[in-house]
Structure formats: structure tokens, C-alpha cells
Amino acid sequence: MLNQKKFIVSHAPFWHDGSTVTARNYNMIVAALPAVLFGFISYGMPAVGVVSLSISSAIVWELLFNKISKRTISIGDGNAALIGILFGMLLPATSPWWLVITGTFVAVVVGKQIYGGIGGNPFNPVLVGLAILMLSWKDFFDFNEALVNYDLGFAMVYPLSALKHLGTSGIDAFNTAGLLMGQQSGGIGATFGLGLILGGIYLIARGFIRWEISVSFLAGVAITALLFNMSDPANYAGPAFHLLTGYTLIGAFFLATEDSSSPVNFLPMLIYGAGAGMLTVLIRNIGAFVDGVVLAILIANIINPLVDKIRPKALGKVI
Amino acid sequence: MIKRSFIGLAKPLIEYQALNVTPLEPQKIPTPKNVTLFIDRPYDHRDSILFNIGDQVKTGQKLSYAEDSDAYVISTVTGTISSITSFVGDYGKAYTAISIDVDANEETDDQFKELFEAPTLDTAVNYLSGAPGNPSFKIFFDPEKSINTIIVCGVDSDLLITTNQYVIKAHINAINNGVRILKKITGIDNILIAVPENMMQDAAASGAEVRTVDSEYPSALPHLMMQKISGQVVPAGKSCEDLGVCFFSAEGVVSIGKAFDEGNIPVTKILTFVDKNGAKTLISARIGTPVHEILSACDVTVNEKDRIILGGPMTGSSIYSEHHPIQPDTDAVMIQDGKDLALVSDYPCINCGECIRICPAKIPVNMLVRFLEAGKYEEAAEEYDLYSCVECGLCSFVCVSRMPILHYIKLAKYELGRISTAEATNA
Numbered sequence: 001m002l003n004q005k006k007f008i009v010s011h012a013p014f015w016h017d018g019s020t021v022t023a024r025n026y027n028m029i030v031a032a033l034p035a036v037l038f039g040f041i042s043y044g045m046p047a048v049g050v051v052s053l054s055i056s057s058a059i060v061w062e063l064l065f066n067k068i069s070k071r072t073i074s075i076g077d078g079n080a081a082l083i084g085i086l087f088g089m090l091l092p093a094t095s096p097w098w099l100v101i102t103g104t105f106v107a108v109v110v111g112k113q114i115y116g117g118i119g120g121n122p123f124n125p126v127l128v129g130l131a132i133l134m135l136s137w138k139d140f141f142d143f144n145e146a147l148v149n150y151d152l153g154f155a156m157v158y159p160l161s162a163l164k165h166l167g168t169s170g171i172d173a174f175n176t177a178g179l180l181m182g183q184q185s186g187g188i189g190a191t192f193g194l195g196l197i198l199g200g201i202y203l204i205a206r207g208f209i210r211w212e213i214s215v216s217f218l219a220g221v222a223i224t225a226l227l228f229n230m231s232d233p234a235n236y237a238g239p240a241f242h243l244l245t246g247y248t249l250i251g252a253f254f255l256a257t258e259d260s261s262s263p264v265n266f267l268p269m270l271i272y273g274a275g276a277g278m279l280t281v282l283i284r285n286i287g288a289f290v291d292g293v294v295l296a297i298l299i300a301n302i303i304n305p306l307v308d309k310i311r312p313k314a315l316g317k318v319i
Numbered sequence: 320m321i322k323r324s325f326i327g328l329a330k331p332l333i334e335y336q337a338l339n340v341t342p343l344e345p346q347k348i349p350t351p352k353n354v355t356l357f358i359d360r361p362y363d364h365r366d367s368i369l370f371n372i373g374d375q376v377k378t379g380q381k382l383s384y385a386e387d388s389d390a391y392v393i394s395t396v397t398g399t400i401s402s403i404t405s406f407v408g409d410y411g412k413a414y415t416a417i418s419i420d421v422d423a424n425e426e427t428d429d430q431f432k433e434l435f436e437a438p439t440l441d442t443a444v445n446y447l448s449g450a451p452g453n454p455s456f457k458i459f460f461d462p463e464k465s466i467n468t469i470i471v472c473g474v475d476s477d478l479l480i481t482t483n484q485y486v487i488k489a490h491i492n493a494i495n496n497g498v499r500i501l502k503k504i505t506g507i508d509n510i511l512i513a514v515p516e517n518m519m520q521d522a523a524a525s526g527a528e529v530r531t532v533d534s535e536y537p538s539a540l541p542h543l544m545m546q547k548i549s550g551q552v553v554p555a556g557k558s559c560e561d562l563g564v565c566f567f568s569a570e571g572v573v574s575i576g577k578a579f580d581e582g583n584i585p586v587t588k589i590l591t592f593v594d595k596n597g598a599k600t601l602i603s604a605r606i607g608t609p610v611h612e613i614l615s616a617c618d619v620t621v622n623e624k625d626r627i628i629l630g631g632p633m634t635g636s637s638i639y640s641e642h643h644p645i646q647p648d649t650d651a652v653m654i655q656d657g658k659d660l661a662l663v664s665d666y667p668c669i670n671c672g673e674c675i676r677i678c679p680a681k682i683p684v685n686m687l688v689r690f691l692e693a694g695k696y697e698e699a700a701e702e703y704d705l706y707s708c709v710e711c712g713l714c715s716f717v718c719v720s721r722m723p724i725l726h727y728i729k730l731a732k733y734e735l736g737r738i739s740t741a742e743a744t745n746a
Contacts, residue, residue: 004640004641005621005622005623005625005641006623006624006639007621007623007624007625007626007627007637007638007639007640007641008624008625008626008637008657008660009626009637009638009639010626010637010662010663010723010726011409011636011637011723011725011726011729012628012630012632012633012634012635012636012637012712012725013632013633013634013712013713013715013716013725014626014628014632014633014635014637014653014655014660014661015320015321015478015632015633015661015716016320016661016715016716016718016721017321017322017323017331017716017717018320018322018323018661019323019327019673019717019718019719020719020721021666021669021719021720024671024719116667117667118666118667118669119667119668119669119670119720120667204328205326205327205328206325206326206327206328207323207326207327207328207329207673208327210672211328259669259670259671259672260669260670262670264670264671264672264675264685265672265675265683311681311683312681313681314555314680314681314682314683314704314707315542315546315552315553315555315679315680315681315682315704315707315709316542316552316553316554316555316556316557316680316706316707317554317555317704317707
């Protein structure tokens, strides 16, 4: 009996479908690449610098926190890199280095790690980082100011601030096809609508994000914008404009769908997405901020645990 | 192993193995030199056990544990008892293990021969409880349960297995006989037979009312089968038996039919053998045959760090020794190569929702598993539907973080069971 072979023993099930957290995160990064590359082409080396610094500093913050908190090193799962690339995509190309590093610190450490790491964060880490920076250094997020030295051959005014200050007469220079093809100023990876949509469709088809959230978010934006537009066409832009400007598309496909801070049941996903979409347009049209996506999704993150209680009755439960 | 498809949005299709053609006779494993039988009772050397090391036993002889106990096992071979030891199985369940050295000449015990012509429930419970397919008659003696429906499972509850389907194809006459006897001895007329759709024709001759079960896993698990067949939903925490429905495997019914027809208690188990490449063979072996005999008969070598599973890939149990014997309910033996093992990780839940979408019992697995990880079993049971779980294992199968979700669920149920037993004894 002593030289018996040793077998691996465990409880059922003995099969697994092969999915991993790592594959999930790297696929999201891949899906974000078209929009990021478009940003690199438009804004050149400064954009490359911002995104690279953002990714690398996010990974370093996670590594440092892993070391300090004496937990297993988790940078291999790609989640820090994903936070880094998404954060970089939201920034203007001219962001100074210290802004990027502070932002990724807030995103990775305050937004995710202090809650226990991946899966524990109640808010989307990227948006926590961005919201705190926006409130702290407002001027760096004024895209008109930040991108004043760029001329890419189209109206370089930030579409949402033009709308906010001038009404629909201020956005005559933009057309839907141009916006879709990225002819607008904005965050490095947030302007190329077509790229973001393709990335989103890829993620939905592969099952890495939940389509219910993206679709209901876009529907929430479109319907609310349409209602405003019908009530006062001179002041409020139509749904197509709202869908293609600012952070709407990156929000719908990459930010609102963050796993840990969004619901998983069908009806809650619809409520969550539609609520965030509606709030986005409310903030844009009657709130104080130019773009509402960041705060709208953060507020939807708050209601996530509550709405996710709406769920089907389990097998054999009476109440 | 079924992998996630590239288009991950599509719900994975996990289907039972269907048996479309009548297969060849199962490969017969020669009677081994030594068999091990389990009596469902913890071994205590102070007990006055009714048999001893060195006793001669015949095939079909009943070995009762003690005068005051109704635990027994039917010897499946003729030979000499070589050891009586204690064996501890899953969840600390203790058995008495009897090893028998097999003699060359087989003799059949004739105790059952005197009783078989007039089948009664007493004869069945006293002689057939450990027969192939593990028919259980104890439930009919339980005063708290009144059984009114018997479902014969012509479906296999786990993937890859075709044992029960083979039995329907090959032994339908014995099933017919078994159903007739079951009706007679239990007085229950409502006997249904559950089969996959493609076997409706075969099952018609069984004498039981035919019902079909979907081919998609896990529709052949008892709770879900009951919902489909009788329309009754089993309340969380209750068993099918509480609602008056009990299950017999098709092979168990064949054992009943053959025993009362021929006067011999069947001792060979039919099982599906799945090798490292997933190739399936039907084999028949004496109950108590050690697994390594099957491996050598099938020309399969196992190495260190491989895995041997009794049962299917989703609900089976792995064993740590190739000397482990085949038992009356072992429908399959499966070998996994050490390179192909899906190991669990200690990663936390990332709340991706895959488990929610696949759970057949609609349990909020993402919340449940957080409570279970923290050891909050009572809260998990009260608020997050722990007892609705039908233990199909799909949540662990799809988990992106590779959490041992089903392990947690089973542990929680076991711990809660221990607490309530302790409370009952101390009250």
C-alpha cells in the first residue's frame, strides 16, 4: 500500500468550460484597441504617453498594494491593465503625468483594492478615479482648453460644451457620420464611435459583457434625449448627437458593464442600464456638468445592490 | 471536456449522451481474485458480528452485520472472508468493508430460492437492497412518507453515461417483470418510466407509463425530472419522497425482475467506462470488483496525479485508490488525465453572472457564494436559497473565477445538517 499511486481527489464537478478571468480582461483590452489606436493617430505621441503611463502606473499601484497588503500578486489577471487603459482613454491627450498617476492611484487603490480587490468594488474603479480628478482639477478636463493646440481638420470645439453653452445652434458643425468616424474632440479613446461600437459588439458576442446593460443604457440615453429634443428643439440636441458624443459609447460598452458594480439578473440589468442612461442626459441637459456619463454610472452603481434583489423565485421557494 | 464556445453569448449546450443504436453486449470483466463489499453501518470491533475472518461464503449469500441490525450485504462471489475493516467514505460516512478472497469454484446460495416465488416487500428489503442499480425499499417502511408514485429512471443522471439507457434497450423484458412485481409488492399502481425522447418506443414495452425527459443537462436530476413529469415542484429543503414520489434506476428494476424470475440475486453491475480520451465502453463487473481490475481489463494505465471518478463528470466522486470497489450504484468509472484536470482556484467572485444565467434552480449564486465563503450558512439558507440547489454542478462548471461553488454548497448543507442533528440530540 505504501508505493500506491497518488491520484488527484476533489469533489464534483470535474469539468470546467475553460473560461478565465485573465482571458476576460485581456479580451476587453483587445476590444478597446480600435478606439485607442484611433486616438493615437489623432493626437500623436502625447496620447501614446498618457495611455502607456496610465496602464503602467495602474499595474504598479496594484503590485505595490499587493505587496503592502501581503496578498497574492494579482497583476497577471489583466484587471489593473484594463483599468489603466480605460482610464487613459477617458483623459485628454495633454494630461500631465502627475494627473495620470494620481488618477490610477485613486482608481486602483481607492476604487478597487481597499475593498478587497477584484470583485469587491461597489463602484467602477475607473470612474471613481476620474470623478475624483474631475472634481479636484476641473480645468484639465475642459477639453476645449486642454486640446487648444490641436487642429485635426474638423471643428475642435468639444461637442457637449458647445451644446451646453450655445444650444443646438452651436452643434450645427457636427453631423452623425462625422461623429461616428471620430471627427470630434474628446478623450483619447472616447471619440471613435465606430471603433467603440465594434469593440462592444465583439465583447457582447463573446459573452464578456452583458448586452442587457449596454442596450438599456443606450436606449435610456436615446429616449431621454428624444423627449428633451421634442419638448425644446432649440436647446436640446437629438438622440443621435447624445449617443455619439462625450463618454456615451465607452460608457455603454466598457464602463457601465463593469462586472462587480453592475447587476446580474435580467430586470435589474435593464433598470440599471436605463437609469444610468437617463441620468446621463439629465445631467447633460439640466445639470451643472458638461458630460454626465461618469456621475450617472456611479449613481447607478449605488443602486446596483438594491435593484439586484429583484430576482426570480428560486426552485421550490414559496415566498 | 466541453469548452466554452467562441461565441460566449450563446448559452452552452450540455447534452446527455444519447444511446441511439442497440450497443454490443457489455465487455465482461473476469471475476477478480478479491472483492470488497461495503455494509452501510460503521464497524465496531466490539459488536458481535455474525460473520468472521476465515468464513466461507457463497455467491448470493446474505451477510448480516449483527442480530440487532438490518444492515447486510449480499456476497457477490464465492470465497473466504479475508478481512473486516472500517472504511470512511465521503463526508465521513463510515462503512464496514469486507474483503473476500475468491475461490475458483462458484457456488450459489439457495436461501433466496425458497422465497422468490411469492414476492413480498419484506423479501425485497431483506435481500435486494444492495443489488445492481441499488434499489431501495426502506422508504416503503418509513411511516412519515407515503409513497404514491414510483419513477423508473431510464435516463442517466450525468453526462457521458449510457448505463440505464443500455438497460432499457437490452433488458426491457426484465423491466416489465420488475415493474409488475413492484406494483404487486408495494401496492402502488402509478409507476412511470422516464426515458430520453429517442427511446420512447423501447420503453413502451416496460408496462409502466412512459414519460420523456429533455436531453439537456441537468433535466434528469430527480427534482427537475419530477417537475417535468408530475408537474410538482419540490419545496426547498424537502425531498421528492416527502411528496410521495420515489425513484428506482432502470437497472434496479431489472435486478428486481431478474431476482424474482430466476431465484438468484443478480451480482453483476453494468457500468460505462470512460477512458482518458473520452472513449466510452460498456462493461459488466461483479459488485465489489476493484477499479484496477477494470483498468487492466480495458488496457488503461493510470499515472500519478490522474483522477479516477466513480460516476459522471458533473456529479461523480473521485477516489484515492485504484483498489476502491465498484458499488451497486456506480454507473460509471471515468479516468481523467492529470494534464486535463480542471482545478479550482482561490480567486474571489467577480460577479460576472454566468452562474445566474445557467442555474436551473434560479439561485442567486453570486450572493450565495459570498455568504458561504464567509461561513454564514444560516443566512445563506434563509435568504439566498441554499436548499433550492439541485447540485448539478453547472455553476462551478461555468465559473470564470473557477471557484469551488458546488463544494461550498455541499459543505454548507453538510454543516447545517450536523448542527440540526446536534440540536435534536441535545434538546
